[in-house]
Amino acid sequence: MHPSRFVILIVPSHVETRGTASVADSAVRSALVEATGETGETGYPRYAGHGIVADVDPRTRTVEALLVDGTELDYGLTALIAPEE
Known part of the structure; x- marks a missing residue:
């Protein structure tokens, strides 16, 4: 069974060494996406929400x-994908 939702963070690519800032603090946009029940073009489950549509490898x-x-x-x-809390 796949997770029903994820938080996706959009971050600048250069934010690899961000010091003490968390990934979430570095994000320029974030969205809670929920499983649509569909499979995307990539073959992975599709998630959507708040203007974002993503195929995510849940593993x-x-x-x-x-x-x-x-x-x-x-x-x-x-x-x-935002770290689990």
């Missing part, structure tokens, strides 16, 4: 495909 918690407000992610931005 590795990796965003495999993403649309933000109907368009691809801008160059220099990365989509991550």
Whole structure:
């Protein structure tokens, strides 16, 4: 069974060494996405919410495909799954 929801964070790609800031603090956008019950073009489950549609590999918690407000992610931005609390 796949998780029913994830929080996706959109962060600048250069934010790899962010010091003491958390990934969430570095995000330029975040959204709670919920499972749609569909499989995306990548073969992974599709999640959607708050203008974001994503195919997510639930095993590795990796965003495999993403649309933000109907368009691809801008160059220099990365989509991550927020750490579980």
